[in-house]
Every structure is written in C-alpha cells, then in structure tokens.
Amino acid sequence: MYKKVVSVIGGRNCTVEVEQLAKELGKKLTKVADILVSEGLSGKMKAVCQGFKASGGLTIGILPGYDKNDANDYVDIIIPTGMGLARNLLVVKSAEVVVALPGEAGTLSEIAYCLQFGIPVISFNSWDIKGVIKAATVEETVNKVNELLKENKA
Amino acid sequence: MYKKVVSVIGGRNCTVEVEQLAKELGKKLTKVADILVSEGLSGKMKAVCQGFKASGGLTIGILPGYDKNDANDYVDIIIPTGMGLARNLLVVKSAEVVVALPGEAGTLSEIAYCLQFGIPVISFNSWDIKGVIKAATVEETVNKVNELLKENKA
Amino acid sequence: MYKKVVSVIGGRNCTVEVEQLAKELGKKLTKVADILVSEGLSGKMKAVCQGFKASGGLTIGILPGYDKNDANDYVDIIIPTGMGLARNLLVVKSAEVVVALPGEAGTLSEIAYCLQFGIPVISFNSWDIKGVIKAATVEETVNKVNELLKENKA
Amino acid sequence: MYKKVVSVIGGRNCTVEVEQLAKELGKKLTKVADILVSEGLSGKMKAVCQGFKASGGLTIGILPGYDKNDANDYVDIIIPTGMGLARNLLVVKSAEVVVALPGEAGTLSEIAYCLQFGIPVISFNSWDIKGVIKAATVEETVNKVNELLKENKA
Numbered sequence: 001m002y003k004k005v006v007s008v009i010g011g012r013n014c015t016v017e018v019e020q021l022a023k024e025l026g027k028k029l030t031k032v033a034d035i036l037v038s039e040g041l042s043g044k045m046k047a048v049c050q051g052f053k054a055s056g057g058l059t060i061g062i063l064p065g066y067d068k069n070d071a072n073d074y075v076d077i078i079i080p081t082g083m084g085l086a087r088n089l090l091v092v093k094s095a096e097v098v099v100a101l102p103g104e105a106g107t108l109s110e111i112a113y114c115l116q117f118g119i120p121v122i123s124f125n126s127w128d129i130k131g132v133i134k135a136a137t138v139e140e141t142v143n144k145v146n147e148l149l150k151e152n153k154a
Numbered sequence: 155m156y157k158k159v160v161s162v163i164g165g166r167n168c169t170v171e172v173e174q175l176a177k178e179l180g181k182k183l184t185k186v187a188d189i190l191v192s193e194g195l196s197g198k199m200k201a202v203c204q205g206f207k208a209s210g211g212l213t214i215g216i217l218p219g220y221d222k223n224d225a226n227d228y229v230d231i232i233i234p235t236g237m238g239l240a241r242n243l244l245v246v247k248s249a250e251v252v253v254a255l256p257g258e259a260g261t262l263s264e265i266a267y268c269l270q271f272g273i274p275v276i277s278f279n280s281w282d283i284k285g286v287i288k289a290a291t292v293e294e295t296v297n298k299v300n301e302l303l304k305e306n307k308a
Numbered sequence: 309m310y311k312k313v314v315s316v317i318g319g320r321n322c323t324v325e326v327e328q329l330a331k332e333l334g335k336k337l338t339k340v341a342d343i344l345v346s347e348g349l350s351g352k353m354k355a356v357c358q359g360f361k362a363s364g365g366l367t368i369g370i371l372p373g374y375d376k377n378d379a380n381d382y383v384d385i386i387i388p389t390g391m392g393l394a395r396n397l398l399v400v401k402s403a404e405v406v407v408a409l410p411g412e413a414g415t416l417s418e419i420a421y422c423l424q425f426g427i428p429v430i431s432f433n434s435w436d437i438k439g440v441i442k443a444a445t446v447e448e449t450v451n452k453v454n455e456l457l458k459e460n461k462a
Numbered sequence: 463m464y465k466k467v468v469s470v471i472g473g474r475n476c477t478v479e480v481e482q483l484a485k486e487l488g489k490k491l492t493k494v495a496d497i498l499v500s501e502g503l504s505g506k507m508k509a510v511c512q513g514f515k516a517s518g519g520l521t522i523g524i525l526p527g528y529d530k531n532d533a534n535d536y537v538d539i540i541i542p543t544g545m546g547l548a549r550n551l552l553v554v555k556s557a558e559v560v561v562a563l564p565g566e567a568g569t570l571s572e573i574a575y576c577l578q579f580g581i582p583v584i585s586f587n588s589w590d591i592k593g594v595i596k597a598a599t600v601e602e603t604v605n606k607v608n609e610l611l612k613e614n615k616a
Contacts, residue, residue: 003230035231060231066247066271066546076157077189077214079233079248084528084544085424086394093220094233105423105439112417116393117220131413220392238374238390239578240548259577259593266571270547285567311538343539368539374555374579384465385497385522387541387556401528402541425528 004149006033007092009110010101012043019047025138026051032146037094040075044101049074062090089113097148099141100126120148158303160187161246163264164255166197173201179292180205186300191248194229198255203228216245243267251302253295254280274302312457314341315400317418318409320351327355333446334359340454345402348383352409357382370398397421405456407449408434428456466611468495469554471572472563474505481509487600488513494608499556502537506563511536524552551575559610561603562588582610
C-alpha cells in the first residue's frame with residue numbers, strides 16, 4: 001500500500017494567530033496525505049502535528065538531539081538523530097512534497113535542500129526563493145500539496 | 155498513545171532457512187511491539203519486515219542511500235538518509251530494544267552503538283560481546299524483547 | 309599556534325574565465341588565511357585549491373562520498389564523509405569565515421547554514437540573501453575575509 | 463605531495479601511566495605518519511595529540527559537538543561536526559591506518575567501522591575482535607603502522 005508523505009518545515013517561534021493557522025493546516029493536510037514528517041519540536045511544529053494527529057494522521061518527528069522527550073506530545077514516531085542541524089536534510093528527504101512555513105535561516109537551508117533534491121516545496125508565506133511554489137492560504141497550500149502528491153504517484 | 159518500537163539489525167545475506175526464521179521473528183514481534191525499525195533493504199531484513207507487516211505491524215526503513223526504491227516492498231515508511239553507514243546509528247537510536255541477527259562488522263558497529271547509548275540489545279545467534287543479552291530461539295528473543303519493552307515503559 | 313581557516317563554497321561548473329578568477333582568489337587568500345576548507349572536488353573548487361596550495365596554503369577537502377580519489381589533486385587533507393549532502397554543514401562549520409562563489413541550491417543550503425550558525429559569509433557574486441556580505445571583486449573579497457578573521461581573533 | 467594519515471581512537475579516561483604511554487605513542491608516530499586524526503578531546507586523546515604535535519606532526523580533531531573550544535590545546539585543525547556519535551565514522555574513514563587504544567563501546571563502534579571499510583586497525587591492548595591486528599607495545603604498534611602505510615602507498 002502506497003503512503004503519501006508530506007513534510008512541514010519552518011521556525012518554532014510563532015504568535016497565537018500563526019499557531020492557529022498551523023493547527024488548521026495540519027488538520028486539512030490529513031485529507032491529502034497519510035504521514036506528516038517534521039522536526040517534531042515546539043511552536044508551529046507542535047501545532048501542525050496536533051492538527052494532523054487530531055484528524056487521524058500519523059506523525060514522525062526527526063529530532064536534532066538524542067532525547068526522545070524533546071518531541072512534542074503529538075509525535076507518533078520519534079527518530080532521535082543526535083545529528084544537530086544535519087537532520088534538516090532528513091526532514092525534507094523523507095517527503096514527496098514539502099510545505100515551508102515562515103522561518104529563519106534553518107528553514108532556508110531546508111528549502112535549499114528541497115531544490116537541490118528536486119522535491120517540490122510550497123512556500124506558505126515563507127522564503128521567496130527562485131524555484132519555490134508560492135501559496136497564500138491554508139486552502140491553497142493543501143490544494144497544491146494534493147496536486148503534487150497525485151502527480152508524483154502517476 | 156505510547157508506541158513500542160523495536161529495531162532489528164543484521165547482515166543481508168542469508169540462507170533460505172535463516173530467511174524463514176527471520177520472517178517468523180517478524181511475525182511474532184508484532185505481539186509485543188507496534189513499530190519495527192530496520193535498514194529496510196534485502197535478505198534477512200526483507201524477511202523480518204514481511205513477517206512484521208503481514209501480522210499488522212508498522213515498518214520503518216532507514217536507508218543508507220537517497221533512493222526510496224531501494225527499500226523492500228514491506229517498508230511502510232522510508233527515511234532515505236543518503237548518509238551511508240552513518241545511518242547505522244539512526245537505526246538503533248530510534249528503538250527501545252534492538253535485536254541483532256547474525257552479521258558482519260556493520261552489525262557489530264550497530265551493537266556497539268547500542269551499548270554506548272545504553273539501549274538493550276539481544277543477540278540472537280549474533281556477536282557475543284560483553285553487554286549483549288543472548289538468545290537462541292525466536293521464542294526466547296520475542297520474550298526478552300517483551301520484558302525489556304515493559305521495563306522501559308514502567 | 310592559532311590557525312586561520314576560510315571555507316570556499318559554490319557550484320562546480322564554471323567557464324574558463326570564472327576558473328581563472330577562482331584560482332586568483334585561492335592565491336590571494338593565502339595572504340590572510342592558513343587553511344582552506346572546501347568540498348574538494350572539481351571545477352571552481354579545484355581552481356581555488358590549486359591557487360591556495362600554489363601559494364603555500366594547506367587545503368582540506370570534505371568529500372560527499374567515501375572515495376579519496378574523488379578529491380582534486382590540490383587537496384592536502386581528505387575527509388571522505390560518505391554523508392552526501394549532509395557534508396555541506398561540515399564544510400562551513402569548520403571555518404571562521406566563508407566565501408560563496410556562484411552556485412545553485414547546494415550553495416544556498418551552505419549559505420543558510422552559515423547564517424544559522426552566525427558564521428560570516430561573503431557572497432562574491434553569489435546568492436543575494438539577507439545577512440550575507442556582498443563583494444564584487446577578488447580584492448574586495450580577500451580584504452573582507454581579512455577583516456573578519458582579525459575581528460574573530462581579537 | 464603524498465601525506466600519510468593515521469587515526470588514533472580509544473576512550474578518554476586514563477591513568478597517569480596510560481597517559482604517558484599515549485604521549486609516547488604520539489611522539490613516535492610522527493616518524494612514520496604526517497597527520498594524526500582523532501576525536502580531539504581530553505584524556506588519552508589529548509596525550510596522543512600532544513606527543514604528535516611536539517614532534518612536528520599535524521593534528522586534526524573531529525569533534526562530536528559544535529564548539530571549537532572543546533578541542534584540546536594540541537589540535538591544529540578542528541572539524542566541529544555537531545553530529546554526536548555519527549562522527550565516529552569520520553574519525554576512522556579519514557585515515558589509512560587506525561590505532562585503537564583501550565576503550566568502551568564507542569571504541570568498539572569505531573573498530574567495527576574500520577573492519578566494515580577494510581581499513582587496517584591495530585589493537586594496542588584494546589578490543590580483541592576477529593580482524594584486528596594485535597600489538598602489545600608502543601614500538602610494535604608504530605612498526606605495524608609503518609608497514610601498513612607503506613603497503614598502502616605501494
């Protein structure tokens with residue numbers, strides 16, 4: 001059986017508003033994907049995992065450190081790499097489509113890895129780099145993830 | 155919800171007999187664990203994944219290369235690390251208990267990582283190194299995995 | 309004894325003109341730095357190593373693969389990581405100052421790692437990302453490397 | 463110009479006696495090798511680096527963490543990987559010959575990597591695993607390193 005995998009990347013810090021948006025994104029992504037991969041820590045990533053899991057999806061957290069307790073409560077499967085920022089690559093390479101939420105340089109390195117590997121990356125109000133697919137709303141983001149996952153499967 | 159994770163390590167090459175044993179091990183491990191982690195390639199590892207999946211377990215393959223197609227047909231979730239042998243560490247660190255099947259130096263490096271991290275490792279007719287827990291049959295191996303997973307949870 | 313380390317990043321492909329510029333950069337960098345770190349392969353990176361070594365500097369190549377023979381002829385010390393693109397991080401983290409030559413997404417991921425770690429990165433006609441220090445000529449690049457290495461030491 | 467590279471591995475903790483032996487080993491290794499690679503931290507590794515550097519050799523430290531200040535005072539070139547125990551592989555893969563001093567499971571994982579890669583590993587009163595070359599004194603160790611480096615070059 002084929003499993004559709006999406007990764008969500010982006011910085012941890014966020015306002016209550018953005019957190020709500022991230023949770024909503026997680027919820028709606030379950031309609032188009034089976035598995036969510038993320039760094040599995042706090043802030044926006046926690047909100048996305050919470051939404052995805054609440055709607056029945058399976059969540060994977062690829063942690064920078066060795067301690068499984070660092071993962072947020074909504075991560076089903078924890079991969080504690082202990083590899084620091086080298087885990088950025090693992091987070092995106094596991095997915096067929098990546099969604100980038102706003103973030104700093106760490107997010108940029110992950111977007112760059114997507115472009116290098118040829119993995120489609122949707123920038124939901126995140127970095128505007130040549131090669132990314134831009135989206136402005138949760139709806140638009142989820143629709144684009146859906147199209148890309150279907151293409152990938154065909 | 156708590157998920158119990160076991161990793162199985164060991165070389166790829168195997169006789170038909172050992173392959174049967176590996177498949178049986180996979181099947182019986184689903185009674186005590188929810189998730190099986192392995193390198194996800196061929197030979198013994200394919201047989202373990204096949205048995206585990208056939209009995210309703212979820213399988214994760216942490217690949218040495220970048221190509222998801224390298225995974226065997228019984229891997230549900232593929233993590234294509236592209237990190238070569240550095241992925242040995244990831245395979246064992248993701249689990250609470252590790253089962254070592256017979257193998258060469260690669261298996262030894264994984265056993266060593268278990269000992270270094272303090273992850274209990276059951277040697278099912280594999281390397282006899284100070285610190286490993288020895289087992290001689292599938293039954294004995296599964297029973298020991300069960301006990302160790304319970305201790306870990308307590 | 310204190311050793312000043314500079315990394316040079318950027319794509320492999322280049323015109324004869326850019327190759328000349330890269331070799332010149334390598335030569336002039338020996339005036340301000342003791343050690344050059346790069347991915348150690350072909351094209352621009354070979355030219356930089358050649359220039360740096362010709363002027364008496366020590367060169368380190370952090371390879372993506374396991375084969376030492378992949379390194380160009382001007383690498384003194386070869387670190388064959390076998391970690392694929394995860395070695396991008398190692399190339400920049402080893403240095404106090406990084407010079408980015410033109411390149412594609414791989415170069416962008418390395419620039420992003422610099423920004424994430426707070427390592428100063430000089431973009432010599434490379435990516436124009438918020439946070440990089442821009443330079444337009446070999447002279448300007450070398451002068452900026454020199455200033456930054458001095459600050460770092462102080 | 464060809465550079466001969468030796469790695470020394472082994473645990474950190476040591477008695478004053480073993481520390482003296484390690485320093486002596488470092489000193490004598492400069493007669494047969496140009497570059498010493500190690501994890502670059504404290505204890506035995508510091509003593510080996512000190513001896514090697516005092517006799518004019520070049521030392522490289524491949525650190526588990528991101529902080530260059532973790533390196534001992536006798537490391538010339540610091541590679542701060544931030545990759546935790548995954549850096550074990552890098553320490554041995556950079557060398558043509560490896561010397562193992564006494565150590566625990568971490569040392570065993572490095573020996574195992576040597577065997578997996580086919581890099582000759584001399585066990586100087588360290589783990590007695592099938593495939594290692596045993597040596598009982600500093601003299602014997604240095605002689606064996608010398609022979610193996612010559613073979614490698616031929």
